[in-house]
Amino acid sequence: MGISSALYSGVSGLNTNSQAMTVIGNNLANTNTLGFKGSRTVFSDLLSSTINGSGGTSQVGRGVNVSKVDNIFSQGTFESTESGLDVAIEGDSFFLVSEEGTDAINYTRAGAFRFDENGFLVNPEGFRVQGKEFDVDGALVAGDPDDIQVGNTGLIAGNATDAMSLTTNLDAAANVPAAGFDHTDPATFNYSSSTQVFDSLGEPHLLTTYFRKSDPNEWDWSWSAEDDTGTLFGPAATDDTIADLGGATINFNGDGTLVAGTGGPINLGPFDWLNGSEDTQTIDITFNNTQFDSESTVISQDQNGFGAGNLTSVDIDGEGVVIASYSNGEQMKVASLVLGKFNNPNGLRQVGNNLYEASETSGTPRVGLPGTELGKVFTNSLEQSNVDMGAEFVRMITVQRGFQANSKIITTVDELLGELINLKR
16 A cells, blocks of 8 residues: 555545535625525545455555535524515425526525515515415415416405494484484484495495384384485384384394394495496494493494505515515405425535525325414514634634644645655765
């Protein structure tokens, strides 16, 4: 084998420690890279040579080599941000992104997303984020994940009210009003409240509901409704009788609770708002009233219509759902982020720009919605690099010493070879 073999062992040590220093330098260079996962260098010895001696067969090492550069997929810390499109993953999964015009899927931990000019949710490099789309009814569409896009970035149409509910307490101690209901005379009814409803054009209107106690010794109330064109619905006669609206009387039990079935829903209409909107609109009104010995008051009112609105913001919630908000107060579920989890994330190939791609050793990812199995997402957050600067500097010291020791091997062997050559003199 000869003394020159030690020279090559020292060279292998220089090369290996140089590679280790490169890995350390890359880690330190990416201490502020979003979602970056640090690496470590694993050394292994080279094949040994066998020598025979008086004591038997022995082996002498031939140097060192880089066995593997492992990615360390430990959890990075979270940074709070002001963007509703920044998302971080707690767990071992990855976001799925795809370059425009390709079907190839890449994986990333960096969740600094934004929308491009076409309404696609993208990462800073323009790769489109993948997710599951919601249909108009708010249900997830079956099929593979696809590009997340907010299609309606302008004005959305209004929705005509077709159902409303009123929760009102009617004063049990109220007196029976003057005979003959007249919506213009407060003396002929006990209480009234107005609810904003919408027509088919998204234009708002007020629908006023009047309540009139029927008899001082009975727990019955009659009611009437008036739209803002002056049209009355319900008991609009000039007495305290009830129009034929399918049992429109509101009845209460002795404890002030509503008799089951007397609160509706009752269909009102059709409404003609005299503005060109559809004149076939009807509204199902439901009363969730009580009759307690307390002042008559509206506790809550609800209706399902809304006016036209402009897109005001798009955010990602804590469930990973992309939600578009509009100026009319409506929110629309656009899509849900999906995550991918690998059995062997160390088998992923780095392709730059905080991206990975699957390989044979990584296996096929399990793809699904955020949750217990695949990991939770946090909005208004970004995952920082998991590089520990203190640990990297310690490694740097040990690698530096290893490099110096191997360089000393070379200089020492050089001196020995010099002595060998000088034997001839």
